[in-house]
Amino acid sequence: MQNLTRTLLKPAAAMLFAGILASCDKNESEKAAPEKLESQHVRLLVTDQTSPAVTLLTPNKKSQETFQGSFAGAALYPTGSGRFAALVYGANNLVEFFDSGIEAHGDHAHIKGSPKWALTKAAAAKPAHFSVQGSSIAIFGDSDGKLHNINETELHTSTSTRAISVGSPHHGAVITFLNGTYAVSDKAATGAAPWRVKIVNAQGIEVGSPSGITTTNIHGNATDGVTALFGTPQGILKVQNSGQQELMPYPASFGANWLSSLSYGAHAKTFLGMSATAGLHLVNPVAKTFTSVGGITQYARALYDAAGQDILVLQADGRLLVFDGATGAKKAEKSVLNLIPDVTAAAPFLTASSSYIYLTNASQGKVHMLDKTTLAEKHTFSVGGTPSRITLIGADLNGEGSE
Template sequence: MFSFTQSHRFLLVVSLGLFSTACDRNNDQPAPVEREAAFARLLVSDAETPALSLVNPAKGTSESFQAKFVGSNLYPTKSGRFALVLNYANNYVQFFDSGIENHNDHAHVVGTPKWATLTSEAAKPTHTYFWGNRIAVFNDGEGSLTLTREEDLHNASVKPKIVKVDVPHHGAVVAYSNNTFAVTEKDGTVASTLPERVKIVDENGTVLKKSVLATKGIHGDAGNGQVALFGHPDGILVVDQEGNQRNITYPASIGKEWLGTVMYNEGADAFYGFSAKAGVYRIDVNQNKITPVLESTQIAAFRVDNEGRDVYALLNDGTLQSFDGKTNAPLRSAKVIDVIDPNAKVKPDMTISRRFIYITQPDKGEIRVVRRGTLTAAEALKVSGKPAKVIVIGAQQDVEKDD
């Protein structure tokens, strides 16, 4: 829950002394941005309570809402209007409505911020995937998918569709543009709960294309509608919607590590893989090639933006590094937070808007705010609890229209 003054605004902590500008800063850099988009919102979870705070950074105001359980992960839907609030430990998924729709060059206010009517209960919901107006969750505890649509989230007569696709395992789902799904499959050759294979199923769980290649364990997934990528110890498994499967081998520099996190950057039309023990790598599906962006064992968090402009790596020493989203070229580097305690129960989380980077500081009760163009400090948003997860929802627009 956020602390307020009598005017119900945040206590804005000007923390310029805690930040340093990038060593390569020059006169060609854009002027610092001082204000967030009027209809952008931050959704922030608390590390110790079920409270969620919906923040309006442009105005410095906040509203508090209570989730059903503490310790949820937060994911924005494809439209940005809703957030999926996923609680693995309690087998529960909720949806939060920002009350704001994005219409490319303007925003619509569509009611007030509130919880959506629809909820979902399934064993150990874990990996999520969003495309168009649709939402999929893979439930580890029962090897099933939960499927729903954004337009049904406020419909009291609609229930999410639960589709059995495999035996229980630590799995994942990627949707294709033809509304079929690449889902992981457990064949038992690996002793852990990680799956070894990928098959393609329809919305009823019927197998359309069987697995072709076996791996030594899969973790990490991403897709662009045409192909689905999965990380495994020997490379990146590529599965297209026709069921063709191939492997992209790792560069020698990655050693014995592997990319257990895979992301797709729609703006740059590029895939990235990440390992805390190896670094950040760009995955070129067309050239069957994996190249390093930042090889390091000191990366605490890695994010790509929605526009394809920049890639960001937050290091354990508190340094934030940015890279060009199309060329991988290093852009800037700046010290933005204190050294991250390796023994901390709750580590900093990071999210990116078109104008700012937001980094949670659980032990300081604040969210650090960094200007994207220069990596210089804006205000730190002071909070009363321990901010844990943070995402951007709503519309990153300044204009509201009625059409």
């Protein structure tokens, strides 16, 4: 019996020893997998609905600092380099610029001083449309029919933008082509229609032959730098920088609905058309096709991430979805009602880096940071007030150099 006991104990001891080794290996593995951090140079700028407070978030350090803008409720747009953000106060006839202090250079970024306000201000009358191409910035003033333009390199040296008359005042649209010309909407001086798009140079002079294509309305625009798309009730108006224009008819399934908002995803190299009635569609201006994104017809927010790689969609029922911007394939889906119980009361604004999604929560004064792959919450910034618009500036990079 003694021999039998010894024989049974040996395998048991071996199993125990193996278990200890496995446990050690697991612990070592867990220690070897550090927490995934946001890129070092990513910054988030957040404006407030009811106060001029502007909050700058540094997710990598989970830190924040507050600045004072000129007015409450600014819309936010990043400049072409991502170094600056434009704060557009449509009701207050003003645009001002905020400098993140981060300048991207290919695979690394330079620190360019501390975060601060730029010198330039644009006194546009009811500024509503903002366009960038490279370092060029253009703003359309609805109430003055003027383009207000400037180069990023001038934002700390010029007190104001240059104003160029391009037509009669109207709720317009503008895009900037790579060749330095602009495609701008042009409405009849009296009456509701017709509308058309014309191409003007940096002096506001129309170039090329005027197009004979007119529509009953124009709203929404996007460009890849060579081709521009404008939303109209008659179809998507495709405008080349050469001046050539054509209307792309909507699918019969649209009925009377049309795409009144458009975006271009630079990384995905696709156009996204949107409306509250027609839903979300990838628009291919070459094949002249419209491809539904996830069969979505109703949404609270929809946009490309900061790189123009993925499409972020927030549904009215609280579902957050991520789609591949090139193919439209769904990559992630999860409800955020545990964070924001009612997304329809004050629809959150959102943006995303390559790794994280950021969601404003106006009712609780928070900004939620979610893992882009799992949509799990990783951090909450308590910014106070009623945070509204949010945009990513700086650079989604880790390499650093100082100047």
